[in-house]
Each structure stands twice: as C-alpha cells, then as structure tokens.
Amino acid sequence: MTPAKVTVPELMQGIRNIPDFPKPGIQFKDITPLLADPRLYAGSIELLTQNFKPGSVDAIVGIDARGFIFAAAAALKLQCGFIPVRKKGKLPFQTFEESYDLEYGSNTIAIHVDALKKGSRVLLIDDLLATGGTALAAANLMKHIGVEILEMNFVIELSFLEGRKRLSDFPVRSLVVY
Numbered sequence: 001m002t003p004a005k006v007t008v009p010e011l012m013q014g015i016r017n018i019p020d021f022p023k024p025g026i027q028f029k030d031i032t033p034l035l036a037d038p039r040l041y042a043g044s045i046e047l048l049t050q051n052f053k054p055g056s057v058d059a060i061v062g063i064d065a066r067g068f069i070f071a072a073a074a075a076l077k078l079q080c081g082f083i084p085v086r087k088k089g090k091l092p093f094q095t096f097e098e099s100y101d102l103e104y105g106s107n108t109i110a111i112h113v114d115a116l117k118k119g120s121r122v123l124l125i126d127d128l129l130a131t132g133g134t135a136l137a138a139a140n141l142m143k144h145i146g147v148e149i150l151e152m153n154f155v156i157e158l159s160f161l162e163g164r165k166r167l168s169d170f171p172v173r174s175l176v177v178y
Helices: 008-013 033-036 038-048 066-078 133-145
Strands: 016-019 027-030 058-065 081-087 095-102 105-112 121-129 148-157 172-177
Touching: 008 038, 008 066, 008 172, 033 038, 038 066, 038 148, 038 172, 058 066, 058 133, 066 081, 095 133, 105 133, 121 133, 133 148
Parallel strands: 058 081, 058 121, 121 148, 148 172
Antiparallel strands: 016 027, 081 105, 095 105
16 A cells, blocks of 8 residues: 655644633644544654664554554554553553643653553654643653653644653654644
8 A cells, every 4th residue: 555645734724723621721722533534644654763674663652542554553653562551440450650740730651560661662653742741741651661752743743732851761752733
C-alpha cells in the first residue's frame, strides 16, 4: 500500500475548533474529522513516523486517550509494541505513577512497571502538546524504567502555551502548530 501524502494545510482542515470546551476560554481542537478521513488519518501516521523504520523503535508509547488512536497505528506501521500510558486507576497491574498539571486542571498517569525493558528505544506519541505537562509526566514515568526516548511526536501543538519549553531535553516534533 502506498503511504498517504498529506500536507499540513490538509491536516489543519481536518481539525475542528470547538470554542469554550470543556470550559469557557478553552479552544478545543477536535480531531474527529481528521480521523474520519482515511487519507488524512493515514497521512498523519506516516508523518508521525517518518523519521523511523521497522526495527529502529522497540515500542510506541501512547498517552490516554486520544494518543492511543495514533500510537497504536504507528506501532503497527513500525512493527513494534504499543505501550499505553493511562490515567491513574485504569491499569490492573503494578504501576509507576506521575502527577502533573495541565492547562485546566491536574491529573495522574500510570504505566505498568514491566511495560518496557531498561534501554528500550521508544517513540512517544500524543494528539496534543499544550503545556507539556502530560508528556513530561510520561517521560518521567519512562525514566523510572530507564528507556531512551527517541522523539516525542504530536499531531497538534498549541505553541502559545509553550509546552515545548518543558520538553527541551527531548526531540519534539508536531505536525500542526497553532
């Protein structure tokens, strides 16, 4: 199958803005139209994984919940494992946990203690980079295990929230930047 070729403007057309969600003042970036278009969805996976080939990554780490949509497909493309980072209380085995602040609250995420082996090469994928709190918390979880984060890739980045600054220890790529 030939990889889908999409441009950033095309991806942007697949992202709908929902004002005042989940609370007044927040401009929610809805990826549902992008996901509904098979060409845009496949193209986003192609762009998220463009710096890697099968065998160069041991696992894709995806962040709960929309990050799973992209990370699982990327893992299939790169023929590697998919590791979920979930909200606290959602994983049934022993976990490492990390709390963090986000642009409109706080949360705690977790990863199974045996999800990755020390020295694993991982690509972290999420749908959105806002303040960087979620991605930094996920990176801290992976520090407990001792993995190498090759890249942190996002479909959308809200640059005005300066989340990239918090991730300065890692290579960061975003497909669409607002």
